[in-house]
Amino acid sequence: GAGVSQSPSNKVTEKGKDVELRCDPISGHTALYWYRQSLGQGLEFLIYFQGNSAPDKSGLPSDRFSAERTGGSVSTLTIQRTQQEDSAVYLCASSLSGTTADTQYFGPGTRLTVL
Amino acid sequence: AQSVTQLGSHVSVSEGALVLLRCNYSSSVPPYLFWYVQYPNQGLQLLLKYTSAATLVKGINGFEAEFKKSETSFHLTKPSAHMSDAAEYFCALSGGGTSYGKLTFGQGTILTVHP
Numbered sequence: 283g284a285g286v287s288q289s290p291s292n293k294v295t296e297k298g299k300d301v302e303l304r305c306d307p308i309s310g311h312t313a314l315y316w317y318r319q320s321l322g323q324g325l326e327f328l329i330y331f332q333g334n335s336a337p338d339k340s341g342l343p344s345d346r347f348s349a350e351r352t353g354g355s356v357s358t359l360t361i362q363r364t365q366q367e368d369s370a371v372y373l374c375a376s377s378l379s380g381t382t383a384d385t386q387y388f389g390p391g392t393r394l395t396v397l
Numbered sequence: 398a399q400s401v402t403q404l405g406s407h408v409s410v411s412e413g414a415l416v417l418l419r420c421n422y423s424s425s426v427p428p429y430l431f432w433y434v435q436y437p438n439q440g441l442q443l444l445l446k447y448t449s450a451a452t453l454v455k456g457i458n459g460f461e462a463e464f465k466k467s468e469t470s471f472h473l474t475k476p477s478a479h480m481s482d483a484a485e486y487f488c489a490l491s492g493g494g495t496s497y498g499k500l501t502f503g504q505g506t507i508l509t510v511h512p
Contacts, residue, residue: 286440313498325487325502332497341499373440382429382491382498383448388440 284308286389288374294395295364303359303392305374311387313380314357316349319391320370328372331357332380364396399424401490403503411511416460416475418506420488423469429491430471431500432462436484444486447471458482483510 287306295301307314316328327341331351342348346365351357361368371391377384404419422428429448433441445456452464462473471488485507493499 315499317500324504325489325500327493327499327501330495330497330499338495338497338499375441377498380497382496383446384498385431385443385446386498386500388433388442390438390440 286374286376286387288372288389288392290392291390292393292395294397296397297366298363300360300362301364301394303361303372303394305357305359305376305389307355307357307374307376308387309355311376311378312354313377313384313386314351315375315377315386316357316359317373317375318343318370319373323370325373328359330380361394364394366396369394369396399428399490399493399501401488401501401503403486403488403506405506406504407507407509409509409511410478412480413477416473416478416482416508418473418486418488418508420462420471420473420503421469422471422488422490424490424492425494426492429498430462430464431489431491432456432460432471432473433487433489434484435487435505441487444473478508478510480510480512483508 314331330338346362349359373391375386375388377386400423431446432444447464488503489500
């Protein structure tokens with residue numbers, strides 16, 4: 283079946299612009315995660331969605347970052363007033379139920395470059 | 398706090414040689430541990446996971462890992478390296494002080510395989 287998909291695959295933007303990154307999880311997966319992969323910080327957790335529960339936003343680095351998940355499926359990560367330090371690969375993952383033993387399936391990522 | 402340490406950011410082996418990638422963890426609760434592989438410009442792919450069943454875990458592509466509680470380690474091995482194994486490998490711990498599958502990653506190890 284189809285895996286996790288993300289769009290766009292690459293995004294180049296100018297400092298100060300807003301960007302939206304999209305994630306389509308595996309059908310039937312109730313849990314969805316966003317991670318960021320950067321040279322300096324490695325792989326970092328950003329946010330977690332589970333069903334209709336309030337998301338865990340504890341990993342978001344600043345209030346310029348926000349995310350939503352509509353209808354328990356597609357998720358959008360929005361970065362406002364982008365800064366050069368936001369340049370990174372943003373990875374989305376989904377899992378069946380969100381438990382600690384669940385396997386997370388990752389999308390190919392969106393590479394964001396802020397000029 | 399939970400953490401993952403991967404010893405050696407770069408490992409180089411000859412084709413046919415043993416692969417050993419080291420991972421140590423720190424966790425206040427029984428851990429669930431994962432190894433993921435990332436090929437260039439792709440997302441993360443699960444190699445194997447430990448979820449408190451057998452301590453020796455077998456994964457895809459001939460990889461295996463042994464959970465050693467006394468040493469707080471979960472090293473990844475493969476008896477004979479192939480050129481196709483060249484990639485970056487990440488060890489990860491699930492939970493991160495939460496009740497869900499938030500992953501805490503090590504810094505990654507780049508594996509190079511020489512002919």
